[in-house]
Amino acid sequence: MASERKSQQLHTLSVIVENRPGVLARIAGLFRRRGFNIESLSVSTTDDPTISRMTIVVGGDDATIEQITKHLNKLVDVIKVQDHTGEDVVERELALIKVSCEPEQRNEILNLVTIFRASIVDVGADTMMIEITGTEDKINAMLELLRPYGILEVARAGKIILARGSKTT
């Protein structure tokens, strides 16, 4: 029941790696050949230019997640791996959503945008582009509310997370 749901949950891993050429390819290669499933992946340098942070959302049961974590740790370029699933972290995603929008609908959509503290970044003759940041749930909610207008295109950036307080991620 609850434990079953947890074991099928998506896990968010924070992977600290040496900022060397090819590290992303190594990790992608590892996932491919071991058959691990990447839901989303985000990577960038940190304040320390020799270190990069990857936030990877992976799917699988507990045994699979354990294998993923262990195999990531085995890579010579990986400094640290942490599973932050279920922990107290701040998580954010970003989405750009292009909706179909007749001039008379602009106000309605503007209302939704205000409620979600999103912003309008493009207006066309019959389209509008919305930029929204927030948790995965918030973005999904926005998408559902925009769906009746006709979603033309969506681009979503991978999830990033940081632990709260002085805890390292």
Place this chain on the structure above:
Amino acid sequence: MGINAAELLVHVLIEEGVEVIFGIPGGAVLEIMDAIYHHRDKLKFVLTRHEQGAAHEADGYARSTGKVGVCMATSGPGSTNLVTGLAAAMMDSSSVVAITGQVATPFIGRDAFQETDTTGVTMPITKHNFLVMSAEELPRIVKEAFYIARTGRKGPVLVDIPRDISRTKLDDDFPIPKEVSLRSYKVTLKGHPLMVKRAAELIASCTKPTLYIGGGVVASEASEEVRELAERCNIPVVYTLMAKGAFPDNHPLCLGMGGMHGTVAANMALNTCDLLICVGARFDDRITGNPKEFAKMAKKIHIDIDPSEIGKNVKVDVPIVGDAKLVLQQLLEILQPKRHDSWIEQVMDWKRNYPLTYDRSSEMLKPQYVVEVMAKLTGGSAIVVTDVGQNQMWAAQYYPCSRPRQFISSGGLGTMGFGFPASIGAQFGNPNELVIAFVGDGGFQMTMYELATAVIHSLPIKVIIFNNFYLGMVKQWQDLFFGSRYSATSLYGNPDFVKVAEAFGAVGYSVKKPEELQPTLEIALEVKDKPCIIDCWIDPDEHVYPMIPAGGTIKDIILPPQLRHRKQKLLEQLAAAYAAAA
């Protein structure tokens, strides 16, 4: 004045204790070759006839000495020819460093002449690899490569050096780092004390334990500790192909090899014990068969240096991450002596009633007989290298070994063609030892061009070809499961291997009848300055037994024809064991 990075590379190699490099030069490594030429008094370059040979030779050198084996190739096809050898080293956790040339940095990614994305191609089959992008980092990278290759769970490491980097001049006194420090690579060596304590408790309370030892025992040099544990706590020992020799075959507690072609005693012990102590092995499918059914009555302790192996194939009760030698020492500090008389009696009973056996009365030359005679003539003390297939299994079953690194075989990847070049590497690493290669006619043909290398360097390796004019192991499967439909397994048209030997400047003998065997081997053993091929025409219908078919369980074991009437008794004992445990 300055020295170029290639010179610096050679300095680092010499500092790392490298004495021999196996490889083939080419455009991208000309500067490195020149630097090697300047140091040819300290560093021997063995020119092979194909880079695959070079990779297997470096691997055989590493496995038989415990040192890092080094191979070298040029860019493009030279590097891709190393792939099979690197994959073989990877699967068996062998410490090999491959140095490859690459096209100059401005040309990378532009489909230049002899360019291949070597680091991309070898990423999944190396423990780690490097593409050197500046001359300054070359010494550090090479030192890191050796460090990674020989520490933790060992493995092959490749260093790809673009030609312009090799040529770059650095200061005469450019510093070579004294130490390697990698913040992202840390190895756990000592076992968690709580886990060690739990393991000791399980050992103290069990009644039917079995030790299951693998390549990690060899890598960790833990033979003494395994022996002490087995003797002090009266535990029978099963070894994998990778650990043959780590526990002496003639020790009373030794049950032999386990797994698909392992002994009955070994497999029965593995599957009916109540405590399985796995040291440096990985529950590979050749040992477990169907992993869900394997050793299902036993609690399991798993000692391994690689955390990702623990729980990968089989769930265990006490996982201990650490170096096998150190963890066993920790265990031995707290373990009390004990006995398991009735369990030992049972496993000895299996050993006695289900020995490895074959038709000794046949008039045809039997492969098992070949191994037995060779073992007798060499006192069981030679370094034994095998190829892959039936030849490998018969060598593993019938040549008794007594020390680690005595038995060299491609286990994980099962690479045909590995045997002969690996024996060359083993001979280079052990110049005063007798080296025997047991190969099949199929596998030998894949790398027999290395006869040239063996002759040029006067290596007195004895190569025994189990010549059945078939791809023997595949034929066996076709016999057992495909109604003997020999689809492309006949090696009709094999060359005359004696003439092949002579063409290369080696010596060749042919054995077609059992009575010819011993005299021929005796003559061959007297040859001291060149390799010897002994082409043995063995019974092509001989199968390797016992056999537990892939994905099967102990119940599916196929016994040799001479013992099939005893299978029912085995099944009854199994049923009784399962019932008692329930």
